[in-house]
Amino acid sequence: MVDRIGPRTTLMASLALLAAGYGGFPFVRHPWQALVLAAIAGAGNGGFAPSHSSLLAALTSREQRTAAYALQRATDNLGFGVGGLAGGLIATTRVPESFTLLFALDAGTFIAFIALLAFVPKPTAPAITAAIRATGRYATVLRDRAFLWLLVVVAVLVAAAYAQISTVLPPFVKEHASVSEAGIGVTWMDPAAVEPAGAFAIQLLIRTRAINGSGSVMGTTIGDAHETGGSAFVYYDRVLQSAHEREQDAARLLAYAIAHEMGHLLLPPPAHSPSGIMRPEWDGDDLRHIASGSLQFTAVQVNAIRAKVSGCCAAAVAGTSAGLP
Numbered sequence: 436m437v438d439r440i441g442p443r444t445t446l447m448a449s450l451a452l453l454a455a456g457y458g459g460f461p462f463v464r465h466p467w468q469a470l471v472l473a474a475i476a477g478a479g480n481g482g483f484a485p486s487h488s489s490l491l492a493a494l495t496s497r498e499q500r501t502a503a504y505a506l507q508r509a510t511d512n513l514g515f516g517v518g519g520l521a522g523g524l525i526a527t528t529r530v531p532e533s534f535t536l537l538f539a540l541d542a543g544t545f546i547a548f549i550a551l552l553a554f555v556p557k558p559t560a561p562a563i564t565a566a567i568r569a570t571g572r573y574a575t576v577l578r579d580r581a582f583l584w585l586l587v588v589v590a591v592l593v594a595a596a597y598a599q600i601s602t603v604l605p606p607f608v609k610e611h612a613s614v615s616e617a618g619i620g621v622t623w624m625d626p627a628a629v630e631p632a633g634a635f636a637i638q639l640l641i642r643t644r645a646i647n648g649s650g651s652v653m654g655t656t657i658g659d660a661h662e663t664g665g666s667a668f669v670y671y672d673r674v675l676q677s678a679h680e681r682e683q684d685a686a687r688l689l690a691y692a693i694a695h696e697m698g699h700l701l702l703p704p705p706a707h708s709p710s711g712i713m714r715p716e717w718d719g720d721d722l723r724h725i726a727s728g729s730l731q732f733t734a735v736q737v738n739a740i741r742a743k744v745s746g747c748c749a750a751a752v753a754g755t756s757a758g759l760p
């Protein structure tokens with residue numbers, strides 16, 4: 436196809452197939468329709484890479500080629516990242532229409548690519564002489580046994596390894612690694628636009644797993660917490676482990692770990708104190724108080740927290756669960 440009608444036209448046709456295939460998914464009502472659309476998108480995918488590479492090769496000089504292909508790969512990967520993030524932010528199982536939007540946007544990117552290709556010059560096709568035509572036949576390719584075996588090996592490897600990524604990885608991530616839709620999100624903050632300058636904002640994030648290198652603590656805070664606010668992290672795996680080792684109720688220990696980290700955000704540093712919730716480490720006595728619900732902030736700390744929260748007009752607490760079971 437690339438040799439007969441040129442890489443640019445082949446690429447445009449491939450993109451049209453991709454747009455039709457993915458754009459049709461929201462209209463699927465029976466399994467066979469999905470199969471047909473997947474085949475259409477698959478044909479487009481099959482034509483995309485070779486024609487795209489040929490087009491790049493035809494439009495660049497030998498010296499430019501390394502940079503051109505490097506840029507292509509880099510933008511490919513950028514696209515994978517942005518696509519994954521956009522998909523995670525847009526699609527949600529609670530709103531089925533969000534998937535329609537996602538597929539429509541996806542199809543739109545292929546159509547936009549076609550529109551952009553209109554501005555890309557059509558490469559001059561190399562003359563195909565009778566001699567080249569005589570040797571360049573599929574029959575010749577099919578007689579090449581080593582090449583055929585290479586194709587078989589590639590097909591087996593792709594089916595055995597690559598295909599698993601799209602079929603096995605998502606269920607694994609959801610069922611075993613506890614990644615849920617709530618675990619995907621981006622917070623954009625422009626304090627100057629949303630709130631008066633100097634506004635104080637804090638957020639609490641419960642992570643299913645502790646951050647590497649965080650020692651053995653159950654949580655931590657980041658940011659210039661007392662002045663401008665910051666983020667508190669509580670590590671659910673550490674809470675669970677600690678609750679198990681010390682025979683504590685995990686929910687209660689989690690609540691106290693949250694209270695301790697919030698204390699770091701609301702109290703002037705150093706927030707630790709020799710008694711109460713803000714002790715750097717809870718001992719047996721503290722754990723008994725936790726079990727009975729009587730471990731508390733000191734009176735001084737309570738007053739300081741009250742003053743902090745009421746003194747600044749906006750104290751926002753945002754809770755994000757990263758897939759808590």
Ligand SMILES: [Zn+2]
Pocket residue numbers: 695699707714715
């Ligand atoms: Zn602490």
